[in-house]
Amino acid sequence: MSVEYAEPCQLAEDVGVLLPRPVGRGEGWGEGWLGVVYPAVLAVSLALLSSAASLPSACAADQNYAVNPVPLNQVHLNDVFWKPRIDTNCRVTVPVCFKKCEESRIPNFRRAAKLEAGSFRGEPWEDSDLYKVVEGAAYCLATDPDPALRKYLDGLAALFAQVQQPDGYLYTSRIIHGDKAPGRASPVRWLNEMGGVTGDDSHELYCAGHLIEAAVAHYQVTTNRVFLDVAIRLADLINKDWGPGPDQLKISPGHQEIELALVKLGRATGERKYIDLAKFLLDCRGHYRRPANVKSPWSDQYYSNEMPLTNLTQAVGHAVRTGYMLSGMTDIAAILGDPGYTKAVDTVWADTIGSKLYLHGGIGSGVGMSEGFGNAYELPNKGYCETCAAVANCLWNERMFLLHGDAKYIDVLERTLYNGFLSGVSLSGDHFFYENPLVSNGGYVRSEWFGCACCPVNVSRFLPSVPGLQYATHADQLYVNLFAGGTADMSIAATRVKLTQETRYPWDGAVKLTVTPDKSAKFTVLVRIPGWARNQPVPTSLYRYADNLQPEVFLTVNGKPQPIQLQKGYVAVNRRWKKGDVLTLKLAMPVRRVMADARVTDDAGRMALERGPLVYCFEGADHQGKVMHLTLPDDAAFEPQFRPDLLGGVTVLRGTGKASLRRADRSVATEAAALTAIPYYAWCNRGAGQMQVWMPCQPDKATPLPFPTVASQAKPSASHCNGQDTVGALNDGIVPRNSADQSLPRMTWWMHLGTLEWVQYDLDKPATLNTVRVYWFDDHGGCRLPKSWRLLYRDGETWRPIENTSDYTTKPDGYNQVTFKPVSTSALRLEVQLRPNVSGGILEWKLD
Numbered sequence: 035m036s037v038e039y040a041e042p043c044q045l046a047e048d049v050g051v052l053l054p055r056p057v058g059r060g061e062g063w064g065e066g067w068l069g070v071v072y073p074a075v076l077a078v079s080l081a082l083l084s085s086a087a088s089l090p091s092a093c094a095a096d097q098n099y100a101v102n103p104v105p106l107n108q109v110h111l112n113d114v115f116w117k118p119r120i121d122t123n124c125r126v127t128v129p130v131c132f133k134k135c136e137e138s139r140i141p142n143f144r145r146a147a148k149l150e151a152g153s154f155r156g157e158p159w160e161d162s163d164l165y166k167v168v169e170g171a172a173y174c175l176a177t178d179p180d181p182a183l184r185k186y187l188d189g190l191a192a193l194f195a196q197v198q199q200p201d202g203y204l205y206t207s208r209i210i211h212g213d214k215a216p217g218r219a220s221p222v223r224w225l226n227e228m229g230g231v232t233g234d235d236s237h238e239l240y241c242a243g244h245l246i247e248a249a250v251a252h253y254q255v256t257t258n259r260v261f262l263d264v265a266i267r268l269a270d271l272i273n274k275d276w277g278p279g280p281d282q283l284k285i286s287p288g289h290q291e292i293e294l295a296l297v298k299l300g301r302a303t304g305e306r307k308y309i310d311l312a313k314f315l316l317d318c319r320g321h322y323r324r325p326a327n328v329k330s331p332w333s334d335q336y337y338s339n340e341m342p343l344t345n346l347t348q349a350v351g352h353a354v355r356t357g358y359m360l361s362g363m364t365d366i367a368a369i370l371g372d373p374g375y376t377k378a379v380d381t382v383w384a385d386t387i388g389s390k391l392y393l394h395g396g397i398g399s400g401v402g403m404s405e406g407f408g409n410a411y412e413l414p415n416k417g418y419c420e421t422c423a424a425v426a427n428c429l430w431n432e433r434m435f436l437l438h439g440d441a442k443y444i445d446v447l448e449r450t451l452y453n454g455f456l457s458g459v460s461l462s463g464d465h466f467f468y469e470n471p472l473v474s475n476g477g478y479v480r481s482e483w484f485g486c487a488c489c490p491v492n493v494s495r496f497l498p499s500v501p502g503l504q505y506a507t508h509a510d511q512l513y514v515n516l517f518a519g520g521t522a523d524m525s526i527a528a529t530r531v532k533l534t535q536e537t538r539y540p541w542d543g544a545v546k547l548t549v550t551p552d553k554s555a556k557f558t559v560l561v562r563i564p565g566w567a568r569n570q571p572v573p574t575s576l577y578r579y580a581d582n583l584q585p586e587v588f589l590t591v592n593g594k595p596q597p598i599q600l601q602k603g604y605v606a607v608n609r610r611w612k613k614g615d616v617l618t619l620k621l622a623m624p625v626r627r628v629m630a631d632a633r634v635t636d637d638a639g640r641m642a643l644e645r646g647p648l649v650y651c652f653e654g655a656d657h658q659g660k661v662m663h664l665t666l667p668d669d670a671a672f673e674p675q676f677r678p679d680l681l682g683g684v685t686v687l688r689g690t691g692k693a694s695l696r697r698a699d700r701s702v703a704t705e706a707a708a709l710t711a712i713p714y715y716a717w718c719n720r721g722a723g724q725m726q727v728w729m730p731c732q733p734d735k736a737t738p739l740p741f742p743t744v745a746s747q748a749k750p751s752a753s754h755c756n757g758q759d760t761v762g763a764l765n766d767g768i769v770p771r772n773s774a775d776q777s778l779p780r781m782t783w784w785m786h787l788g789t790l791e792w793v794q795y796d797l798d799k800p801a802t803l804n805t806v807r808v809y810w811f812d813d814h815g816g817c818r819l820p821k822s823w824r825l826l827y828r829d830g831e832t833w834r835p836i837e838n839t840s841d842y843t844t845k846p847d848g849y850n851q852v853t854f855k856p857v858s859t860s861a862l863r864l865e866v867q868l869r870p871n872v873s874g875g876i877l878e879w880k881l882d
């Protein structure tokens with residue numbers, strides 16, 4: 035595919051892709067859209083397209099940001115870090131997500147389009163999953179044209195047009211079932227948007243928001259406006275149904291997202307009405323109240339609906355919802371110059387980054403509110419930190435930068451991008467985290483997919499948009515925000531400029547920028563000096579470096595050193611640039627120790643390691659499976675070492691710390707231990723295992739390794755183990771508080787229900803045994819105590835039952851001990867009959 039792009043239209047630079055004109059058509063991007071030829075195979079009635087609104091032929095200057103990003107199709111990465119990840123996203127993640135959508139989302143669209151019979155399956159918000167993958171695939175097309183993908187996307191666009199109702203409504207569960215739609219979609223269009231009827235949200239506007247974002251991306255990349263016209267018709271319907279009039283709705287959106295999407299649509303079409311509608315929807319908050327008789331598990335705080343948003347001072351509520359909402363508020367602050375919204379986003383940002391940001395850039399601890407923000411400084415390391423919330427935090431901080439032109443917002447964005455967002459996807463691109471905790475006892479692994487799959491599809495669309503975050507322009511100023519090798523084309527001070535960046539960032543802090551203007555021209559290059567290079571890990575006092583290092587920052591232009599005078603976090607180099615001018619930046623990258631504000635009690639007495647923009651962690655794979663017994667004393671020195679063979683090529687940090695081990699007499703010994711830290715984003719790519727970011731500085735905070743026993747040295751296995759759980763839990767020596775204890779690793783047969791199952795210990799050498807103790811897992815839900823169990827020992831090639839001298843018990847909240855006539859064996863098997871229709875599991879299994 036070759037797409038010809040129009041001259042830069044600032045209007046469209048928001049999403050990072052220029053608004054193109056149709057291939058081979060006339061000048062001006064408002065002309066002749068219906069002449070675009072659609073694939074004949076799509077079997078879509080072109081009559082559906084006849085209501086297409088025409089786009090204006092000029093950019094609307096009043097709908098711009100102060101600063102505008104250089105669109106992603108003008109940035110061509112060839113770097114060592116992001117390019118391989120973006121390629122994996124486009125070649126693995128996007129196809130994986132489409133495959134899942136083929137199984138369980140696209141059928142709903144086909145049924146809604148009456149292309150096949152059947153009822154709606156799944157949850158109504160799942161329409162949005164498909165839209166998000168379409169958005170991601172469109173970004174992939176922008177940098178890597180693929181005719182087959184293009185055809186597939188155009189086919190989906192046509193399907194969406196066929197599903198859409200004549201008045202513009204598009205929500206498959208209600209289109210299939212009318213007002214008898216199942217579950218939270220019911221009972222009537224729009225009225226359950228914030229659970230106003232049943233108490234749980236319909237997500238109609240959430241789906242509409244993702245539809246609009248995907249449609250804008252698809253249109254901007256392909257020039258096919260079928261999907262964009264679907265979005266316009268839907269937005270026009272919302273604009274008709276919501277508003278200040280007596281017959282119009284004033285319901286707050288239940289899952290924020292539509293607001294930022296409408297701004298995108300407004301900027302892509304030049305239609306101010308969509309931006310005004312976004313503001314109207316934001317303005318509904320704090321005024322709309324659900325009927326008093328509606329019972330709901332969700333509070334007004336959960337929805338940030340307690341007060342008008344201009345009165346908001348703190349980040350509260352569901353983290354993803356709030357993050358998207360703050361992005362929309364920042365759009366309104368920037369584009370409409372609204373002082374109330376500007377004050378609100380500035381105040382909430384100070385609260386968020388000052389007291390609610392995890393070290394890896396994640397937000398939403400989940401404490402006290404499902405998937406939500408906790409109180410200030412309440413940052414438990416097992417925190418929730420949803421991948422989608424990391425995406426929202428990036429989207430918001432990018433917009434805060436566009437509003438204020440200050441590098442501190444890019445500092446937060448970069449921290450989130452390289453750490454708490456990137457951990458959301460495996461190096462292979464096909465396994466995902468929903469939560470991104472900073473500690474794991476070993477039972478937590480990425481999944482191939484989720485019942486609620488918002489996170490994988492969000493990764494698929496956000497990763498390929500990263501090039502659009504790298505540079506920005508404002509009048510005669512060029513902002514260099516992120517460091518990654520490649521080239522970029524842009525226009526500054528009416529001059530076409532090509533910028534070439536060479537660097538091995540984030541492994542090395544040396545950056546070379548070659549500036550090539552069409553003709554010699556005077557403009558300012560603003561080079562961001564990251565907070566981490568200025569002794570400020572975050573732009574607040576929430577985290578600080580514990581050492582007294584003063585890492586060097588060195589900048590030259592054509593070899594001549596430049597003074598490091600910072601303006602809003604940038605060094606400004608103002609000069610007449612000519613072809614081939616070279617700007618070099620050297621950021622020293624020593625290993626840094628980070629401490630948290632004392633009010634973050636979960637990090638008290640603990641330290642984390644960073645190098646450059648990367649947060650590090652210690653993983654079991656480098657320490658015989660365990661890290662909870664390790665300590666990072668103040669004097670432990672760590673050195674970076676690049677390991678091209680490891681985890682796709684990473685710089686590890688190597689040093690000596692301490693390990694705590696329990697002796698036979700139950701006292702604790704501490705000895706020196708060789709330690710290796712890996713970048714946090716890369717953890718859990720070598721199987722399940724323990725992981726920790728915040729390491730104890732003193733052994734009293736570490737969990738000593740248990741004294742070696744027959745069980746702890748045995749090799750565990752099972753007839754089946756749930757993907758989230760681990761057979762290593764059987765002999766990890768961690769004593770449960772009770773049978774429902776979910777804070778530690780467990781072995782479960784989930785979701786094998788009512789079956790005969792087993793776990794097994796293989797011993798290094800034969801041992802004589804006469805007692806077994808087992809601690810059952812019972813979460814009062816899908817996993818219950820077993821119906822019965824028995825022990826078998828291996829005798830040559832045969833499994834024989836032991837001769838028990840006490841009963842097999844199935845009691846909760848303690849060890850169930852069985853004694854038996856001594857056997858000498860090299861393997862023991864524990865056979866379990868699960869209760870009908872439920873599964874079961876084990877927290878610990880001891881041998882004596």
Ligand SMILES: [Zn+2]
Nearest residue numbers: 420422488489
């Ligand atoms: Zn999510």
